Amino acid sequence: MGEFLLVSIQVDMHDKLAITLQDDLTTSIVKHRARGVLIDISSLEIVDSFIGRMLANIAAMSRVLDAETVVVGMRPAVAITLVELGMSLTGVRTALTVERAMDTLRASVATGAESGRGDAARPE
Amino acid sequence: MPRETGSRVVEILDKHERELLTSWLDRQLKASTLRRDLLQESEMREQSREFLRLVRDAAAKAGVEDVDTPAYEPVRELLRAISTERARKGFTSSETATFVFSLKEPVFARLRQEVGMDVGALAEEMWAANVLLDKLGLFTTEVHQQGRETVIARQAEEMLELSTPVVELWEGVLALPVIGTLDSARTQVVMENLLQRIVETGATIAIIDITGVPTVDTLVAQHLLKTVAAARLMGADCIISGIRPQIAQTIVHLGVELQSVITKATLADAFAVALQRAGLAVVRSRPQA
Numbered sequence: 001m002g003e004f005l006l007v008s009i010q011v012d013m014h015d016k017l018a019i020t021l022q023d024d025l026t027t028s029i030v031k032h033r034a035r036g037v038l039i040d041i042s043s044l045e046i047v048d049s050f051i052g053r054m055l056a057n058i059a060a061m062s063r064v065l066d067a068e069t070v071v072v073g074m075r076p077a078v079a080i081t082l083v084e085l086g087m088s089l090t091g092v093r094t095a096l097t098v099e100r101a102m103d104t105l106r107a108s109v110a111t112g113a114e115s116g117r118g119d120a121a122r123p124e
Numbered sequence: 125m126p127r128e129t130g131s132r133v134v135e136i137l138d139k140h141e142r143e144l145l146t147s148w149l150d151r152q153l154k155a156s157t158l159r160r161d162l163l164q165e166s167e168m169r170e171q172s173r174e175f176l177r178l179v180r181d182a183a184a185k186a187g188v189e190d191v192d193t194p195a196y197e198p199v200r201e202l203l204r205a206i207s208t209e210r211a212r213k214g215f216t217s218s219e220t221a222t223f224v225f226s227l228k229e230p231v232f233a234r235l236r237q238e239v240g241m242d243v244g245a246l247a248e249e250m251w252a253a254n255v256l257l258d259k260l261g262l263f264t265t266e267v268h269q270q271g272r273e274t275v276i277a278r279q280a281e282e283m284l285e286l287s288t289p290v291v292e293l294w295e296g297v298l299a300l301p302v303i304g305t306l307d308s309a310r311t312q313v314v315m316e317n318l319l320q321r322i323v324e325t326g327a328t329i330a331i332i333d334i335t336g337v338p339t340v341d342t343l344v345a346q347h348l349l350k351t352v353a354a355a356r357l358m359g360a361d362c363i364i365s366g367i368r369p370q371i372a373q374t375i376v377h378l379g380v381e382l383q384s385v386i387t388k389a390t391l392a393d394a395f396a397v398a399l400q401r402a403g404l405a406v407v408r409s410r411p412q413a
Binding site for chain 2: 071072074075076078079080082083084088089090094095096097100101
């Protein structure tokens with residue numbers, strides 16, 4: 001069974017929140033034996049190098065726990081900013097919509113799982 | 125009493141303004157550089173009269189040595205207006221400058237009459253008049269050029285807006301034919317357009333075709349890679365196509381790393397890859413004749 005976690009970031013991230021999120025997420029991955037993590041940042045309008053690094057960190061942590069990370073729904077302005085900051089998030093998968101991301105994850109997990117259950121871990 | 129050089133020029137401008145204007149107009153009307161098709165005679169007369177009057181006033185106030193003084197501001201203002209207007213009407217820069225230079229002949233003729241046989245003084249006065257008119261003439265050229273440059277800048281801006289179309293080749297496949305040199309400003313526009321269209325169409329593959337890019341240097345390559353990285357962050361893979369043989373050589377010689385990007389020689393090849401990725405195939409519907 002492939003199991004995916006969905007993280008929706010809807011508020012501006014700051015240091016503490018990011019650490020809480022990393023804690024929650026790693027715990028959840030282990031608890032649910034998740035194989036994939038979707039980070040939905042479609043409501044994120046402002047990014048800085050900190051958030052970029054946080055996304056990269058989360059991806060790295062998930063990979064250690066054998067779960068793939070897909071960043072979902074990045075806005076054009078956000079993408080341009082990240083590129084200008086020199087953070088192209090290599091090694092992190094991306095998708096435009098949650099459905100697409102699910103497809104990607106399903107394909108990559110490739111265990112023949114029909115559907116993944118989305119758990120919403122939502123900071124505040 | 126030692127006279128200041130050029131004082132006779134000032135005197136002549138003051139005393140013989142009317143005669144100068146008449147003979148100057150005469151010459152301008154006969155000259156081949158007068159563009160009757162572009163300029164009304166009455167307008168030219170008016171401009172000449174105004175110019176001569178302003179030069180006279182300025183010369184009386186500040187002499188003929190330096191045209192950068194505030195006294196010459198009205199003259200410069202007029203020349204700027206005339207020059208800009210003529211540039212817009214399609215005059216060449218030399219045709220515009222001739223407007224000022226053609227004043228030399230009447231002034232010199234008048235000087236010869238006034239100064240008479242004193243060769244030394246005559247040479248000095250002529251030189252002073254010559255320098256004054258040269259400076260003013262060159263000023264018109266400068267303004268003329270500035271006028272042209274604004275036109276060029278505006279056209280460049282328009283081209284920037286026109287030349288970055290993003291077209292949908294297939295459902296989920298976008299193509300971005302880049303024409304012209306990719307500088308930072310254009311990259312920004314291209315990137316924004318592309319990302320916007322990716323959001324609108326939900327495309328997963330974007331083909332950047334650089335057939336129309338004349339040269340690729342490290343900067344252009346960097347801009348391309350930035351665009352590719354940004355598209356990737358939006359969940360779309362990029363294929364760079366239309367790489368001409370010379371450009372392939374340049375890229376390798378420059379040591380630009382394009383390893384992380386799929387590159388194809390032609391747009392057709394890139395499109396084939398895109399279709400394959402989407403699990404599609406093109407088949408012949410009729411047997412070949």
